[in-house]
Amino acid sequence: MxxxxxxxxxxxxxxxxxxxxxxxxxxVYGIIKLINFAHSDVYMxxxxxxxxxxxxxxxxxxxxxxxxxxxxxxxxxxxEKIAYKPLRNATRxxxxxxxxxxxxxxxxxxxxxxxxxxxxYPPQTGILDQSFNIGSINITxxxxxxxxxxxxxxxxxxxxxxxxxxxxxxxxxxLDSDAAELMGINVNTTISFTFAIxxxxxxxxxxxxxxxxxxxxxxxxxxxxxxxxxxxxxxxIGIIPGAMIGGYFIGIVEVLVxxxxxxxxxxxxxxxxxxxxxxxxxxxxxxxxTREKV
Amino acid sequence: xxxxxxxxLTKSFGGLMAVSNVSMEINKGELVGLIGPNGAGKTTxxxxxxxxxxxxxxxxxxxxxxxxxDIQGLKPHTICKIGLARTFQNIRLFKDLSVIxxxxxxxxxxxKYGLVSSFFHLPSYSKEEALLTKKSIELLKILKxxxxxxxxxxxxPYGEQRHLEIARALATNPTLLLLDEPAAGMNPAETSQLTExxxxxxxxxxxxxxxxxxxxxxxMKICERIYVLDYGMVIAExxxxxxxxxxxxxxxxxxxxMNNAGD
Amino acid sequence: MKKLxxxxxxxxxxxxxxxxxxxxxxxxxxxxxxxxxxxLATICINIILAVSLNLITGxxxxxxxxxxxxxSIGAYACALITLRxxxxxxxxxxxxxxxVAAALIGGLVGLPTLRLRGDYLAIATLGMSxxxxxxxxxxxxxTNGAAGLQDIPQFANWxxxxxxxxxxxxxxxxxxxxxxxxxxxxxxxxEIAAEAMGINSTKYKVIAxxxxxxxxxxxxxxxxxxxxxxxxxxxxxxxxxxxLVIVVLGGLGSISGSIIAAxxxxxxxxxxxxxxxxxxxxxxxxxxxxxxxxxxxxxxxxEVSLSIFSKLGNSFKSKKGRV
Numbered sequence: 065m066x067x068x069x070x071x072x073x074x075x076x077x078x079x080x081x082x083x084x085x086x087x088x089x090x091x092v093y094g095i096i097k098l099i100n101f102a103h104s105d106v107y108m109x110x111x112x113x114x115x116x117x118x119x120x121x122x123x124x125x126x127x128x129x130x131x132x133x134x135x136x137x138x139x140x141x142x143x144e145k146i147a148y149k150p151l152r153n154a155t156r157x158x159x160x161x162x163x164x165x166x167x168x169x170x171x172x173x174x175x176x177x178x179x180x181x182x183x184x185y186p187p188q189t190g191i192l193d194q195s196f197n198i199g200s201i202n203i204t205x206x207x208x209x210x211x212x213x214x215x216x217x218x219x220x221x222x223x224x225x226x227x228x229x230x231x232x233x234x235x236x237x238x239l240d241s242d243a244a245e246l247m248g249i250n251v252n253t254t255i256s257f258t259f260a261i262x263x264x265x266x267x268x269x270x271x272x273x274x275x276x277x278x279x280x281x282x283x284x285x286x287x288x289x290x291x292x293x294x295x296x297x298x299x300x301i302g303i304i305p306g307a308m309i310g311g312y313f314i315g316i317v318e319v320l321v322x323x324x325x326x327x328x329x330x331x332x333x334x335x336x337x338x339x340x341x342x343x344x345x346x347x348x349x350x351x352x353x354t355r356e357k358v
Numbered sequence: 359x360x361x362x363x364x365x366x367l368t369k370s371f372g373g374l375m376a377v378s379n380v381s382m383e384i385n386k387g388e389l390v391g392l393i394g395p396n397g398a399g400k401t402t403x404x405x406x407x408x409x410x411x412x413x414x415x416x417x418x419x420x421x422x423x424x425x426x427x428d429i430q431g432l433k434p435h436t437i438c439k440i441g442l443a444r445t446f447q448n449i450r451l452f453k454d455l456s457v458i459x460x461x462x463x464x465x466x467x468x469x470k471y472g473l474v475s476s477f478f479h480l481p482s483y484s485k486e487e488a489l490l491t492k493k494s495i496e497l498l499k500i501l502k503x504x505x506x507x508x509x510x511x512x513x514x515p516y517g518e519q520r521h522l523e524i525a526r527a528l529a530t531n532p533t534l535l536l537l538d539e540p541a542a543g544m545n546p547a548e549t550s551q552l553t554e555x556x557x558x559x560x561x562x563x564x565x566x567x568x569x570x571x572x573x574x575x576x577x578m579k580i581c582e583r584i585y586v587l588d589y590g591m592v593i594a595e596x597x598x599x600x601x602x603x604x605x606x607x608x609x610x611x612x613x614x615x616m617n618n619a620g621d
Numbered sequence: 622m623k624k625l626x627x628x629x630x631x632x633x634x635x636x637x638x639x640x641x642x643x644x645x646x647x648x649x650x651x652x653x654x655x656x657x658x659x660x661l662a663t664i665c666i667n668i669i670l671a672v673s674l675n676l677i678t679g680x681x682x683x684x685x686x687x688x689x690x691x692x693s694i695g696a697y698a699c700a701l702i703t704l705r706x707x708x709x710x711x712x713x714x715x716x717x718x719x720x721v722a723a724a725l726i727g728g729l730v731g732l733p734t735l736r737l738r739g740d741y742l743a744i745a746t747l748g749m750s751x752x753x754x755x756x757x758x759x760x761x762x763x764t765n766g767a768a769g770l771q772d773i774p775q776f777a778n779w780x781x782x783x784x785x786x787x788x789x790x791x792x793x794x795x796x797x798x799x800x801x802x803x804x805x806x807x808x809x810x811x812e813i814a815a816e817a818m819g820i821n822s823t824k825y826k827v828i829a830x831x832x833x834x835x836x837x838x839x840x841x842x843x844x845x846x847x848x849x850x851x852x853x854x855x856x857x858x859x860x861x862x863x864x865l866v867i868v869v870l871g872g873l874g875s876i877s878g879s880i881i882a883a884x885x886x887x888x889x890x891x892x893x894x895x896x897x898x899x900x901x902x903x904x905x906x907x908x909x910x911x912x913x914x915x916x917x918x919x920x921x922x923x924e925v926s927l928s929i930f931s932k933l934g935n936s937f938k939s940k941k942g943r944v
Contacts, residue, residue: 099740150913157684158916161869164862165908172901290747290858297744332755335748342745343733358401358410358446358813408817438819446817452810454922455803462800463807467819469800473828476799477792479630483799490800530819 070201071323072316077207077276079315080214084269085292086299086307087221088140088262094238094302095258097156101163102143104289105170106263110136110270111280112178118186125192125275129213133267140263141256149252174282182281185274192275210272217265218308225304230257238302287331291318294338300348309349360421361386361566362407362442362534367416367430369399369406369590376402377590380416384534389560389567391577393601394587395610400570401447403587404536408444409434422533439467443532445523447539447570453512457503460511460522461494464529494529500559501525517548524555528563537569541576549573553580578602586610637787648779657891658779662847664887665782666840669789671867671879673836676793678865679873679922680802681829682809683735684743688837688864690750691727693856695719695838697757697764700773700845712776712846716785719842720835726753727834728827735826750861758853769852770845777846785843789836794876796832805829809874870911871918878920885919 085107092100113135117128147166151159187193188206195204225231233254236244245251273288274280295314299306314334321330347353364382368375377399384390392400405411407418409432418430422441429437443464452460469490471482498504501521506514511522520540527535540556541549553576560567571577577584578598586594586601588610594601601607644661647653653661674688699715706714734745757764764770796802804825807815816822845851867886871878889907893900 093740097740099743147909147913151916154912154916157678157869157873158912161866162909162912164866165905165912168901168905169909172899172905176898176902286858290751294744294748297741301740326759328759329755332752332759335751335755338748339734339745339752342737342741346737346741358405410813410817433821434813434816435819435821438817444817446814450811450814452807452814455806455810459803459806463803463815463820464818466800466804471800473796473801476796476801479795479799487800526818 066200067323068320071319073201073203073207074323075316075319076312077210077315078319079312080210081269081273081276081311082288082292082295082315083308083311084214084217084265084272085288086295086311087218087304088266089293090296090299090301090304090307091234091258091262093296095234095241095255096148096152096159098148098159098163099293100262101160101289102147102166102170103262103266104285104292105167105174106136106140106143106285107266107270107273107289108174108280108282108285109139109170110267111274111284112174112270113267114271114274115183115185115280125188125209125271129268129271132271133264136263136267136270137260140259140266144256144259149255171282171285178282180282182279185278185280188275206276210276213268213272217268221261221265221304224261230254234258291331291334294334297348298338298341300351303348303350306348306350359386360384362421362568363419364403364407365417365419367403367406367418368414369402369411370414375590377406377413380587380590380592382585382592382595384566384568386566387564389556389569389580389582391581391584391598392568392570392587393572393574393577393584394593398587398610399590400587401538402590404444404538404570406430407437407536408442409437420534438530438532441531441533442536443527443530443534444536445520445527445538445540447542449519449523451511451519451522451526454510456508457498457511457514457522458491458494458507460526461497461529462490464526465490465493465531467530497525497529500562501555516543520544520552521555524559528559532565534566534568537567537571539570539572541571541573549576552576556580633791641783641787644779644783659848660887660891661779662777662782662843664884665786666844666847667864667867667883667887668786668880669836669840669843670864671871671883672790672793672876673833673840674864675868675871675873675876675879676797676805677829677833679868679875679879680797680809681805681826682812683826683829684739685746685830685833686743686858686861686865687730687746687750688833689856689858689860690746690753691723691834691837692841692844692860693750693753693757693851693853694723694726694834695841696845696851696856697770697841698722698838699842700770700851701763703774703776703846704770704772707774709776712774715846716839716842719845720838723838723841724831724835727837728831731827731830731834732823735823735830747858747861750856751858754853754856757856764853767852767854769850769854771850773845773849773851775846775849777843782843782847785839789839790876790880793832793836797876801825801828806874866908869918870908872920872922873918874922875918875920875924877925878918878923881919881925 085104088103089100092098092103110132113132114128117123117131143166147162148159151162191205195202225234233249234257236249237251237254241251291314292311295310296307298313299310317337318330318334321333341348360383362384364380367377367380369377380403392403394400402411406413409429413430416430417428419426420429420440420442427440429440452463469486471486475483495504495507498507501524503518503521503525511519514522524540541552544552556567557580559565581598584596584598584601585592586607593606593610594604644653648658670688670692674685677683677685696719698719702715702718703711730749734742734749737745758767797806804820807820808822808825812822867882868879871882893903896903
C-alpha cells in the first residue's frame, strides 16, 4: 500500500509535466486542427534555456523558469508565423508535414549548437534539495514545486480562457473561425496567442523536467511529446480540462506499470489504453461525438 | 403491391424528435412526393430509409422482388444492394473523380472479378471493365453527360452535377429511387426539363420513385400521391388535389401559397 | 480501348526494362559503387513503403502513422526465417511469410480501428505501431530485445530489390485502376456517398490496410536481408513519419509522385551526407519550404503519363505556330 502511494506521488509529478505539454497540444489542435509535432521540441528548448540560465548565468530556479517561459513563448509564436501561417488554407496533412519539418529543425539545430550528448542540470541546492517523509513515503520538495507550479499555471490558464477577452476569442475561433472572423475577432492574433500560451507552458514543463530528472538532450521531447499528445487525445482533444486529466492519468499509469511490472511495458500499456479509449469513446473522455450532417 | 412499407418510424437526436411515428406505403411503380416545411424531417426520413441513421424505433420493409426484407439498422451499402438508391440534397459527388468514374463506382456491386484479377489485370478484369465502361457511357448518354465523361465532377455546372447525382443513383440499378430535392437551385426551364426527365427514367428503368421537393409545381405535376410531413409527423396523405385542399397542410404551409403552386 | 490498354502495358514493360538495364550498366561500370548501392537499396525499400502507404492514405484517405509497425513485422519474420534457413528458398519464404504476417496483423488491427476518422485513426495506428515495437523489444528470447538481430544473411541484392519494387508498383497501380480500387478512392472522396452507392466502406478500408501492410512487410523483409541487422529502434515512430513525408512530398494519390519523391530524397540524402553535421537541418528546411510553396506535393494527385508529354508537345507546337 505504501508503495502504491509512493508511486502515485511520483506519478502525479510526472503527470504534471505531461499535463503541461498536453495543454499546448490540445489548445493548438482545438484552434487550427493541427497536431503540432514541433510542440515537444519547444518543451525540449525550455529545458535547454533553463540549463543555460542555471549554468552560464548562475540564476536561481524561479528566474530561470520565467526566462525559459518567455523565450519559449517567442519561439512558439515565431514558429507559427514563419511555418504555419503561410499554410492557413492548405490541406491539414501539408501543415502536419511542415510541423514535422519544424520539429526536426529545432532538434538538429539544438544538436548542432549544444551537441548530441546528454547534459546534466546543475545539482539543486537549498529548498529544492530537501525532502521529507510521511511514514515511509518520501516526498521531495521538487515534486511539491512541480505540482504547485503546474496547478498555478492551470488556474491561470483557466482564468485567461474563461474570463478574458482574448480567452473568449480563443474559444470562439476554436468553435468556428469563419464566424469568429465575421464577428470582428482577429483570428491571426488569436492563433498566435494560443501558440504563445501553449509554448510558455511547454517551456515550464521543460525546465521542471530538467531539475526533476537532471538529464536533458536534443531528442528528449520525442517520447514525452508523444505521450502528452496521447494524454490530450485521451481527455478529449481540444478540451482543456481533458488535457489535464489525461496528463495526470497517463503519468500515474506509467509510473504504476513500471513500479509493479516490467518497466519496458509501460509505454505499451499507455498506447493500449489510448487505443481502447479511442475505440470505446472516439472523442476522448470528455469529448462529444459529432455527427456529420447529411 | 407495396414495395416499401414504413411502420411507426421514429428517430430522436438527444431529446429532439426529428421523426416520430411515420408510416408510409409505397406501391410498385408509383411516384410519390414527400413534402413539408423546412425542418419537418424529410431528409431525416431519407437518411433512415438509406441506413445513414439508425431508427430509434419502427420498421422499414423493402420488397423489391417479392421477398420482404426488414432493412432498419442495416448498413447503407447493404440497403443499396437490396435495391434502394438515393441522391443528396447537398450534392455529394466524388468531386475529384471523373464523371464516368462516379458512375462506374456506383456500378461496383455488379462487378464479379476478384482482388487477384484486379492486381494482375487478368482477362476477367479487361472483359468486365470494358462492359462497365460501355454501360456507364450508355447511362451518361441518357442524362446527356456522355460528352463530359472525362471531366472532373467538380468542374461540371450545377445543373449537370444534379444530373450526375441521378445518373450515379441509377447506376446502382435500384428498384426504388429516392430523390432529395432534385430541382433545388434550378431555374424554371431547367426544372421543367428535369420534370420530364424524372417521368422518362421512371418508365425506362421501371422505377418506383419517392421524392422530396420544395418546388410545388414539380411535385403537383408528377407525383401521384403525396405525404406531408410537419414536425416529424405525417399530417396528410393523398393525391395532389386532396393535398392542395387539406386544411392541416395549408396551416402548416401558412404563408406559402399552396393553391397557386400547382397551376 | 483494348489497343490503349495493350500499349499502356507495353510502355510500362519497356520503361521497366530500360530502368533495370540502365542501372545494371551503371553498376557494371562501377558508377554506382558499393556505397551508392546501399542508397539504391534504400530507395527501392522506400518506394515500396511509400507506394503502399499511398494506397492507404493517398487513395483510400485513411491517415495512418503506423507503417513502420507493419514493416517491422516483415523484417523480423523474414530475419528469423532466413537465419534458420539461410538459402534462396529460405529467403523467398521469409519475404513471403513476412508479408503475410504483416498483412494479417494489418487486417486484425484495421478491423476495430478503421472506424476512427482522420487524426484519431492516425493516433490509433501510431499507438498500434509503438505497441508492436515494444513487443519486439520485450520478446528477448526470440528477437534478442533491444540488441536486435545480427548477421542476417544478405540475400536481397539489386536484382531482387528491383523485382519486388517493380512488382509492388505494378500491383498497386493495377489495383487502383480496378473497380475495387475505385471503391477505395470513393471512400476518400466521400464515405457517406460511397456507402449509399453500395460500397462496403469498412471492407474496402480493411482491404487497403491489409494490402498496404502486406507490402510494408515485404519492404521490412528486404530491409533485413539487405542491411543484415535489425533492432526495434529502426522501426520507431520516426520511420513511419519518414514514409509519410515521402508520400506527401510526392503527392497524396500519385504513385509516380511517391516514386519520384523516394528517388529524390534518396539522392538528396546521399548528397547531404558530405555535410553530415547539418544534413538534418538542411533536410528539415527543405521540407518546410516545399510544403509552404507546394503543399499538394510534387505531383499533386496526377500521374506521370504519356499525356503529359503530348501536352508538352502540344504547347510547344502552339508556341511554334504563333511565331
